[in-house]
Amino acid sequence: MPDALRAYVRGIDAMNRAIGRCAMYLLFALVGVLLWSSVSKTFFTPTLWTLETAQFIMVGYYILGGPYAMQMGSNVRMDFFYGDWSPRRKAMADVITIWFLMFYLGVLLYGAISSTAYSLGYFGTEPFSFFADLARAFVTGGPAAASEVMGHMERSPSAWRPYVWPVKVVLCLGVALMILQCTAEFFRDIARLRGEEI
Amino acid sequence: MSQDMIAIVMFSGMMGLLLTGQRMFGAIGFVAVIAALLLWGDRGGFDLGFAASIKLMKWYPLLTLPMFIFMGYVLSESRIADDLYKMFHVWMGGLSGGLAVGTIGLMVLISAMNGLSVAGMAIGATIALPELLKRGYDKRMVTGVIQAGSSLGILVPPSVVLVLYAMIARQPVGQLWLAGIVPGLIMAAAFIIYIVIRCKLNPALGPILPKADRDLPRAEKLRLLTAGLLPLGIFAVMMVPFINGWTSLVESSAIGALAAFVAAVLKGRMTREVFENSVRNTLGVTCMFMWIILAALAFGAVFDGLGAVSAIETLFTDQLGLSPWVILILMQLSFIVMGTFLDDTAMLVIVAPLYVPLVGALGFDLVWYGVLYTITCQIAYMTPPFGYNLFLMRAMAPPEIGLRDIYTSIIPFVAVMIVVLVIIMIFPDLALWLPDLVYGK
Amino acid sequence: APSVGRAQEPIRWRFQTYAGAALGEHVTKPIIDAINAAAQGELEIELYYADQIVPTGELFQALQRGTLDAVHSDDDSMASPTPMRVFGGYFPFATKHILDVPVLFNQYGLADIWRAEYEKVGVTWLSAAGQDPCNFNTKKEVTSLADLEGLKLYTFPTAGRFLSQFGVVPVNIPYEDAEVAVQTGELDGMAWSGITEDYTVGWADVTDYFLTNNISGAWIGSIFVNQQRWADLPDHLKELVMAAIKSADTYRNQWYWGGEARLRARGDKLELRSIPPEEWKQVEDAAITFWDEIAQEGEVHQKVVDIFRDYNDVINRAGPPYTF
């Protein structure tokens, strides 16, 4: 296994582990927001922001924590046959079938990106060129120029009406990290087939 | 290709991919997005997978998931249930099979504090199992009791399985939970009756505890009873504000998580390691569920888009002329068969788009059906070759308990569960009485 | 000319409504049934209820993309990116009766504004129709404005924003959770619909009182189509779709108009309560200020508010039955 690939796998593992371990503690942020929600509605007046804030935290929790969970082997598999296979045979199967998973994540990522573009006011069908324009405008003209490129900013249909782009950006990021983790798993399995453990 | 044909191809494609052993959410998600792309093309084919994530985000009761999972881990990792076991041990030991009966009681209390069956399994296998074996209990009896008892975790509220069912069937979680209470207690009672009768017929299966073991001073015996206050207390701080409308279900779950955490801290059991394990495992299990449901929602949307459900309904009712009850019974049978080799979320994902609308269309109550589904999941948890409790038992059992013992141990308990399932099917009021009482005007 | 030997594949549309199945049966399904029956297989529309294909808040984007071909919703619920958003659903005191809506759209020019604004964002707006008024159904008895103080209500964002000045606490929860939230006491009731819907969706089973004063006389909802799909549709099918919408509008007008009367008079699940008109006048006056605020938000907002003002001036002078 080339050193570069080995470093790549370890690098991705380390990055996703670090991000995942931060996301892991969002559990307490979630508890905190929900407790505040209970307290405020019992003793004061109900707050408008807690419900959606909790939902956004949950997205961060499971999307950013997803790759770390994958590292830990948390994702269940149907091990009707798989369970009885040797590690080598498992690696062989995974090397092929992980592409199905990556395909799913790829489509998910594309959807996330185009939905993020929508939330920033881009209604066309070329989200990538929109982001390219956005980046170019930002680099050349700063935030003012960037906001020229953006249109109607999507807000959540609730009384609180928060902007939704931040949570969509988190979704893009999390799915992208998930794909990176899949590539790492892929190379790890390749290495395993060649009798090497990364 | 006709729509029914496409539906069949989608299902078999998913089954095929699942059998390769790839992560379940990948298999389900792949079939969903590929079907969306082939059927819908650039008219939304790319967006359907992602739309599911927004649906998932907006489904408020899912926030309870990490809370109940966390509670379960805190309970089992911190061993705050040890005293509970001691309580049952001393109080029930005088009865033939009493420790097994006490273990069922223990499982009911643990079920009221967590949403999955893992906590019950872990506590049962680490505390109850070695003790019972030491006391000469029959090993098959013991493994069966623990596997069956811990499966109550998903029927007695809080229940993660019922939250997921609620998400997919779009039913109110509060009602589903209340609907699970009476059937859960009936099932526990049925286990106990079975144990008592078995041990009466053959006392060697569950020897009476020697007098010396349970002859504590009266004051000490009463003190042990207070151990039972902990689970009741946690259950109460969670459910009372909810039933009274001070908090929503989700907020109550956060209170429950906090209560379990505080209890562990006060008992001095919240070590660094316990904390780390609880928090990390909660992330792992929550992510597992969330990603599967994410994929499943996309699958469901594509399937809905096919309009195949009405075609299948027509097939069953008009063309085959089956009565609603026959269809329902066939569904339950297929559920049990599938449950032997599928896990519960996979089962839910595969059958929900098909069964749930059909059950609704046939005029059955979807809250009641949620209870039937959950009981089937309990059976699935224990039946080989695939079952969570089975795996956990295999991993946690001491060497003297072989695979054959584990497999045979569940037979009588599965039989009891099927009897309870039939009873709930015949008398839907057993499940629906409590939600009607609480939520009636 | 009658087409002969038409063997080509039917045009298939995916159509999602904001309504759940129980309500959708009356408010949306008649449109679809009429089209499918009359199109003789040339156009086949599959109807999906709330959140089936995409969540309601994503309806607009799905329509733009073609994930859905057509949608029935109010502008508010579907999170429309146009200025129309605040006016769709219930705009406080803009209308008094269900027929005001088609009059406003067809005689006073709202249709042109709606069509033009949606054209700009790549969606074809076909038609708007009125539905039920926005009344309160509650567990607590409401007979005066003072009773609104601290009342926890499930309501539309715009209505919540408006009602909060009278002490109403708008509670932000998902639609499907509202029924249970009333049962548990987390909510005191809803300001979401008229009495017909209260009975249809089951809310009448969990609340006790119905306040006859409304904060809007008719819900404004529209039918939208993906621009390209509409352009691709042969003219005779366009006519057919429009005719089916009109016929369903007629059915819906009767269903609500008759339902509101019958269930108020003979329904046995909700007791009627009223706030005296003199007192309710304070709320109506507050709406005038609210309209001014909204009009400040932009040119289109100003135009729409002017039309509402103009029309209300006409009906106020005309007197009953236009003003009840």
Ligand code: NA
């Ligand atoms: Na439980």
Ligand code: NA
């Ligand atoms: Na099984």
